[in-house]
Amino acid sequence: MSTINFAAREINCKIVYYGPGMSGKTTNLKQVFSKVPSHLRGEMVSLATEDERTLFFDFLPLDLGSVQGFKTRFHLYTVPGQVFYNASRKLILRGVDGIVFVADSAPNRLRANAESMRNLRENLLEHGIDVKEVPMILQINKRDLEGALSTEMIRAVIDPKHELQWHEAVADQGRGVFETLKTVSRLVLERLAKGQ
């Protein structure tokens, strides 16, 4: 549930980018950071290893503006994708309001996508929450790769019942980045409006 600060009249929503290692989660945030005007965003914090792999998380605050008298902000996080950083992923999911699952279209990453989704379900369950309770969007990234997996194949392993909204993306060119963020933000705000 979003944190509502009545005294400051602020609504804060936490959106987490999840997915396998190297699928483009940090690239999504870097694109948002580079394109949103500086007065509407805060500093981007990246806790990364020397070779720029995410170690703990990346963080970027965004100001939406005032919705019915409440200053509304989105806090965007990524998790580290590498399998051995699961403790960090669990911590970052704390208080999540919306999830972007970034799937990798590379031909050899189908299993990694599936395992990351299973890991997401397990980590949410450890917090006592079913994956269906959190607004989630699937972003199928790296669509420009030669021999990219078909979107049908990726959806079949990530979302076999076709319950998720999804977007194709080439995050390092900025394609599909804002569309994805807009869709998940809308879902989070709709849920908030319903008082959930």
Place this chain on the structure above:
Amino acid sequence: MIEPSLALYGEPFDQVETQIEDLLVATGVRYCLLVDRKGFVLSHKEALWAPRPPALDSVATLVASNAAATAALANMLGERTFSEQIHQGEQGAIYVESVGDVALLTLIFDSSVPLGRVKLHAKKAILALNEVMKNLKEAPPIKFDADFGSSATALLDDLLG
């Protein structure tokens, strides 16, 4: 809902503000924040003489994440939690202590301020803050108007194109 949101408003909010203001004066620290466990700033005060604070969103996020990581470490070592964290640099320091299971009191100060004084006053303030937190009630539901969706969508269009 993974983490409860804190309904800090009205009288409890005023009490927290008073405690933080008193703590600021008694200790001589630059900035004093109350941060929730999700990494959002609930309340903050800064000394009149202090320079412009660093990005508080980032400070709160890192403090909460650090506390969560420290708690996970404590659990691995058979402790329920480590309640306080101190980071000392050449020019300044940061002191973070748990306010029950819901919030983190965070003080940022120059190296000229004695850590003992900070800890002493912080622990007193935490006793009072704990009492305030115990008496928090459920947040009243916010009633958004019917045009909430359209206003939010218009803002999203402005922000994200």
